[in-house]
Amino acid sequence: MDLQELQTLAKREQEILSAPCIRCCTVGGCLSANALEVKKQIEVAISTQALTPPIQVRGVGCMGLCSRGPLVRLDPSGILYDQVTAESVPELVHACQETLQSNLPKELPNNTPLSLPQPSSYQPRHHPFFTLQHPIVLENSGHIDPKEIKEYMANKGYIALYQALYDMTPSEVIDQITQSGLRGRGGGGYPTGLKWSTVAKMPPGQKYVICNGDEGDPGAFMDRSVLESDPHRVLEGMAIAAYAVGANQGYIYIRGEYPLAINHLETALRQARKQGLLGSQIFESPFDFRIDIRIGAGAFVCGEETALMASIEGKRGLPHPRPPYPAESGLWGCPTLINNVETFANIAPIIRNGAEWFAGIGTDKSKGTKVFSLAGKIQNTGLIEVPMGTSLRQIVEQMGGGVLDGSAKAVQTGGPSGGCIPVHAFDTPVDYESLTRLGSIMGSGGMIVMDQATNMVDVARFFMEFCMEESCGKCVPCRAGTVQLHQLLTKICEGKARTDDLESLNQLCEMVKDTSLCGLGKSAPNPILSTLHFFKDEYLELMHNKASDDHHSS
């Protein structure tokens, strides 16, 4: 494939795609809400009526608003219909037909608006949930068929890879990434450009690029959605990275719990190889790069980079101390670049639009956007992509539509390594530094909203139980410390603790934090420390209240 071929293909596909089309979300949350049946019914309804103009039906990736699925969108009008059922399909097709003929959006009679008590606006896409977003990573999500490489090409796909290979030297690519200010989206926030240049500076020889798709944080589903909805974007990002650092082999490590994402990735890899965009002599240049998939087997610790590499080598996922960092000695002892799915998904747009464009979005130290999975006791559950620096209040109250019933108490970010941010700190802009100051972390992007009924001590215990079970057992502070912390929290929840137990809890937290080997243990006490900081009265209440109710002991 050369540039001209790519552009011809893209242009032809753009023409096909611009025709009237009903796009059905067929991944993630919509899938478990019977989206495939809805799509089938729409196809049947369309094929039995000779419509003018003809309407295509396509399955696409995630449209974001998972709690209102199955979602269906009529293009080019862009009208979004939510909670479509197989029964409402005839009505929907009729509405679509009228819309196309009259160019006026046609409402569905029973289509209730998003978290609005009165049907004053039936259009979900005008809701802040959509209007406050800034899609970069998710720009194609919900618009293209993830199983069709041509649809990705029609949306400027693989242009960035071509630009990198033919118009830029590897060091120019790294410079662009450095100047863009992109930081690792897996949680740590390490500058991506710096990581790339470390690997690139290592002497030439065997190097690897790894995509960390082991999205282990409970309540986070961003990577799953990106891989399911737009897998080629990740492949393109990895190929650009491999060119920049001088690697010829890549691995995508993905959770075994995500069968659809694995399926879409396999399809994408096959198509990219067939088109000469992966494998030998990519774009007929001397650059070779192969990608293999490695499927995880359900161990949270494998999200930690050194454990992940052990797992790729076919061993137990045990972390090892750093240094040496993977950039110097990683997979099979070779220099290895390891980045998160979302980080790779940001690469192609940066190369295409330039570092300055990317650096213009976000805050001073946190550039670009971040994808969050908004879940918990909130009206609008789903995936959002917002510029860094958006406040928690905007996310929870405006985009999320507020708490289901009652009011919010806290937002949990960063999963078992993060903390709980109380409602009085909701005006904090979401960026790496601000969240760290609040004792939480950005993490991979899980955002769980908790209401007043949530018991924060119980939440801390929930996360500690998680860490206790997921500890790999290699180092003592984590293996034994998490068990002790869990016991202490259970004791508190059962109302059997005394105030001096709080002191032990605090000390033990600090000890586990300071002495554990890897990120799992180092961050395991975070949920306790942050709840202890912001919700100490809940702990104290349990001290006096000996007869704690039974639901804690389940």
Next chain:
Amino acid sequence: MDGKPHPNKDHRFRVLEATMKRHQYQPNSLIEVLHKAQELFGYLEQDVLLHIAHSLKLPPSQVYGVATFYHFFSLTPSGRHTCVVCMGTACFVKGAASLLSTVEQIAQIQTGETTRDGCLSLSTARCLGACGSAPAVVLDGQVVGYQTSEKLGQQVTQMMGHPQCKVAT
């Protein structure tokens, strides 16, 4: 996982052999091979593990170590029906713990166990990524969202009421 018994045992070993051959019997393909073996046999029997150890030239202890390290692999057969309750944070906040205790009560088993008649296996998942429809449960491989204790209780009772599954309680 798919726990269906297969009538022809040799066939499954042949497929496993082909998988190992495709990986050129590389020791680092152990996890991929175990995935395939579990897919074929439903669980990892001891003789299967030994066979894999010999084929990949790995000490049996290492194969056993890897098979027991990862939650995905099971060394015991699972029941005819499976119920996996998601314990992700979003599901937890929406009451997954009470769903779990409902199933435990109905089936009279603890999490991670199979009923004595081999009818139902109950386990938990870290997070299914189906947080949009929390709390979510996987029943026989199908993700079902927006569960309540009543709904789930009914479905589990129905599964266990299947003619082949008479619970000995």
